[in-house]
Amino acid sequence: MTDRRRINGPSGGTRPPVFASSIKSTTTATERPQRQRQPNELRKIFLKTGLIPSASGSSYLEFEHSASLSAARALPKSLIPPSSSLKLACTVHGPKPLPRSATFSPNLVLTTHVKYAPFAARKRKGHIRDASERDLGVHLETALRGVIVAERWPKSGLDITITILEAEDDRWWGDAPDSHDAAWGMMNVLAGCITAASAAIADARIDCLDLVAGGVAAVVVDESVDGGEPSTPRLMLDTDPAEHRSLLSACVVAYMPARDEITELWLKGDNSKASVGTDDKSLSYETLIDGAVDAARGAHSVLAEAVRESAERLAGLETGYST
Amino acid sequence: MANSLPSLAIPGQRLGPAGDFSAGPGTHVHHSHIYASIAGPVFVDPTQQNATEKSIISVSRTQRIKSASTSAFVPSTLPTTALKSKPKYNTLPAVDSVVLARVTRVQKRQAAVSILVVLDEPSSTLGLNPSQPASDNDNIDSILSSAANPENHSSSDELRFQALIRKEDVRAVEKDRVVLDEMFRVGDIVRGTVISLGDQSFYYITTARNDLGVVMARSEAGNMMFPVSWKEMRDPVTGAAEQRKVARPF
Numbered sequence: 001m002t003d004r005r006r007i008n009g010p011s012g013g014t015r016p017p018v019f020a021s022s023i024k025s026t027t028t029a030t031e032r033p034q035r036q037r038q039p040n041e042l043r044k045i046f047l048k049t050g051l052i053p054s055a056s057g058s059s060y061l062e063f064e065h066s067a068s069l070s071a072a073r074a075l076p077k078s079l080i081p082p083s084s085s086l087k088l089a090c091t092v093h094g095p096k097p098l099p100r101s102a103t104f105s106p107n108l109v110l111t112t113h114v115k116y117a118p119f120a121a122r123k124r125k126g127h128i129r130d131a132s133e134r135d136l137g138v139h140l141e142t143a144l145r146g147v148i149v150a151e152r153w154p155k156s157g158l159d160i161t162i163t164i165l166e167a168e169d170d171r172w173w174g175d176a177p178d179s180h181d182a183a184w185g186m187m188n189v190l191a192g193c194i195t196a197a198s199a200a201i202a203d204a205r206i207d208c209l210d211l212v213a214g215g216v217a218a219v220v221v222d223e224s225v226d227g228g229e230p231s232t233p234r235l236m237l238d239t240d241p242a243e244h245r246s247l248l249s250a251c252v253v254a255y256m257p258a259r260d261e262i263t264e265l266w267l268k269g270d271n272s273k274a275s276v277g278t279d280d281k282s283l284s285y286e287t288l289i290d291g292a293v294d295a296a297r298g299a300h301s302v303l304a305e306a307v308r309e310s311a312e313r314l315a316g317l318e319t320g321y322s323t
Numbered sequence: 324m325a326n327s328l329p330s331l332a333i334p335g336q337r338l339g340p341a342g343d344f345s346a347g348p349g350t351h352v353h354h355s356h357i358y359a360s361i362a363g364p365v366f367v368d369p370t371q372q373n374a375t376e377k378s379i380i381s382v383s384r385t386q387r388i389k390s391a392s393t394s395a396f397v398p399s400t401l402p403t404t405a406l407k408s409k410p411k412y413n414t415l416p417a418v419d420s421v422v423l424a425r426v427t428r429v430q431k432r433q434a435a436v437s438i439l440v441v442l443d444e445p446s447s448t449l450g451l452n453p454s455q456p457a458s459d460n461d462n463i464d465s466i467l468s469s470a471a472n473p474e475n476h477s478s479s480d481e482l483r484f485q486a487l488i489r490k491e492d493v494r495a496v497e498k499d500r501v502v503l504d505e506m507f508r509v510g511d512i513v514r515g516t517v518i519s520l521g522d523q524s525f526y527y528i529t530t531a532r533n534d535l536g537v538v539m540a541r542s543e544a545g546n547m548m549f550p551v552s553w554k555e556m557r558d559p560v561t562g563a564a565e566q567r568k569v570a571r572p573f
Contacts, residue, residue: 095415097484097524104523149351149360153415155484155520202334205384207360209351210335258335258358307333311362315331 032172033068033083035222035236035243042238042295043085045302047195049203049310057092057204059306061196063188066240080173083242084122086188087166090196092204095156102157107150108206109157112141114164114193121167121185132183136190139266143194143214143254146263149207158206162193169242182268184218184241187252190266191216194254195299202307210256211303212263215296217288218250219271233271233283237295251288255296265289328367332359332382339380347381416441416484416517416526423538424486424528426511432490434507436515436528437483485525488515492529493568505554505566512539514570536570 037043044064052058063086065073072082098109114136116125129137144160168185194214201208218239222231233248241247249269253262271283328338338350338357346352347368349361359365359382368379416422416438424436491498493506507513514535515528530536533553542548542558542565550569551557557564 096482100524102523155523155526156415202362205361205363207349207351208334209353209358209360211333256335258337259353304333307362308331311331311333311364314362315364 032174033066033240033243035240036067037238039234039236040291040294042298043240045195045299047199047302047306049199049306050313052089052091055091055093055200055204056095057200057202057206059090059196059199059203060088061090061192061199062087063192066243068243083172083240084166084169085240086164086168086192088162088164088189088192088196090160090162090193090200092158092160092197092200092206094158094204095153095206096159098155098157104155106154108148108153110141110145110148110150110160111157112137112144112160112162112197114140114162114189116164116167120164122169122173132186136186136193139190139252139264140193140197143212143264144197144201146254146261147198147208147210147212147256148201149209152207158201158204160197160200162197164189164193168240171246172242175245182247184239184247184250184268187216187218187250187266187268188238188240190214190252191295191299194252194264195303199303199306199310203310210258210261211300211307212254212256213296213300213303214252214254215292215294215299216250216252217291217295218244219248219269219283219288220244221246221248235283235287235291237291237298249285249288251285251292253289253292253296255293255300257297257300262289262293328365328380330365331363332365333362334358334360338365338382343377344380345377347379349382349384350380416486416520418517418519421514421516421535422486422528424513424515426507426509426513427485429503429507429509431503434488434503435525436486436488436513438486438526439483439512486515486517486528487521487525488513488528488530492518492527492531495531506568507537508540508565508567510541511537511567514538530568530570534571536568538570538572540565540567 043066046062047059049057049059051060065085066083068082069085095108098105102109113129114133115129116133118125118127140160140162168188170183170185171181191214194212198212202211215237216239217235217237219233220236220239221233222245239247239250247269249267249271252264252266254264255262267285267288271288329336332338336359338344338359341352341355341357344357344367346357349359349363350357351360352358357380361382361384363382363384366381366383368381421442422438423440423442424438426434426436428435488507490501490503493501493503513530515530516532516535517526518529519527521527537556540548540556542561542563544558544561544563546558546560548556548558548565550572551564553569554566555564556567556569
């Protein structure tokens with residue numbers, strides 16, 4: 001429904017227009033972001049808890065800029081950043097009483113909200129959650145429901161709200177949409193949401209079985225160095241979709257390392273064509289899932305350190321308070 | 324054995340075999356091992372040294388003072404520090420837990436209250452112990468002084484757990500003679516124990532004990548009153564007496 005009482009900005013993108021001719025002339029293959037990391041090397045993760053004092057638990061997560069973005073910031077050639085890096089904030093409110101209309105629940109009632117800030121993605125998002133945001137919320141709830149010890153918090157609700165301040169791209173902005181397109185960036189966003197929410201829940205001192213961490217792996221096709229034929233598909237961990245020509249399939253897991261259990265699995269894409277004719281076992285779905293689990297293990301080490309910091313902060317604060 | 328335990332645990336961290344310890348608050352058991360389920364300092368309760376009793380591992384929500392805890396944390400000289408811990412990490416009301424609640428509505432058959440504080444089990448017994456004078460009232464004073472002030476809490480009742488004190492739960496004797504208007508007034512601070520988790524919206528609280536009842540109240544003139552008997556409080560300025568179900572003040 002249109003808002004007739006206010007003068008609204010354009011609902012679509014507000015980025016400067018980029019003309020195809022200017023892309024051809026000024027940007028070459030060298031400006032396309034290239035993955036500088038090893039296939040099994042993750043981006044660095046910044047994760048900190050307890051930044052929002054009014055919430056019972058909170059966390060902020062940020063992925064390291066890709067090398068191309070750092071280079072472009074130092075020496076800007078275009079107004080448009082070549083790639084984006086994930087930034088999100090997570091708040092946990094509760095345990096709090098259920099609304100009066102709710103029915104009796106002997107367990108903790110979990111609600112998750114994932115919202116992109118209007119400026120988070122290259123295409124501007126509205127103020128009302130759209131289908132993809134609701135979808136992320138459902139995935140996040142599935143991932144967390146298996147971790148929380150819900151029966152220790154009867155008759156209470158827990159609200160988990162994630163605001164995405166900067167989202168991952170689905171593809172390089174200069175690429176025309178093609179048949180391989182899917183919302184690949186959402187998968188990285190979900191992995192970040194899982195890790196951040198886990199930290200915020202631990203910060204709120206809600207009973208959990210383990211710290212659940214999110215990880216992404218993907219089978220990608222890159223163009224070869226000389227710009228000719230695309231190379232053979234390869235498995236990569238923690239892919240930034242902007243850095244690759246196309247992603248064949250990608251997988252997100254929410255993984256509990258202490259128990260070796262997966263609470264959420266989301267696999268997208270089709271790499272059957274890539275593995276046809278080759279006996280390459282490294283392109284099967286199992287390896288893809290294992291890759292995502294490895295990425296989650298990496299994220300877990302950061303998560304554990306952030307939670308330990310949160311516990312130390314609390315313990316230190318309390319001793320400081322009592323003396 | 325306690326030396327092998329970490330002083331600080333994170334969720335999912337293995338603390339010890341379930342054969343040697345029993346799992347306390349903040350932990351859970353999986354594949355006959357005790358794991359931490361919240362992040363915080365680990366305590367081993369060395370209660371009984373008998374072979375029959377296993378010592379309890381628990382992970383604290385706050386830095387609570389427990390005897391013979393890990394020496395990594397500074398022990399406080401005050402025995403009442405647990406009461407002073409931040410209410411941010413409040414535990415939920417459970418059956419038998421002692422709560423402080425503010426009266427929000429008085430009806431003919433029941434009084435509605437909203438729970439302000441859930442007192443910890445060890446601290447509540449400590450607070451109710453008459454041999455420790457002025458222990459609980461002093462320590463929770465900071466919480467209550469803001470809670471007793473009606474301007475502070477205009478809309479936050481929605482965020483608190485609601486509870487009911489039914490007419491027959493007010494006192495233990497002469498239950499049928501209870502007139503709720505003479506027991507509670509809106510704005511009073513009541514100490515009670517939870518008798519049931521109740522239905523979807525209300526807990527059930529009783530004040531049928533000598534040490535339970537109104538602990539703080541304002542008179543009609545708006546002054547804090549002092550208790551004079553188990554059913555009367557008096558205004559120090561006007562001298563007017565009002566009826567309440569008063570908690571034992573000493």
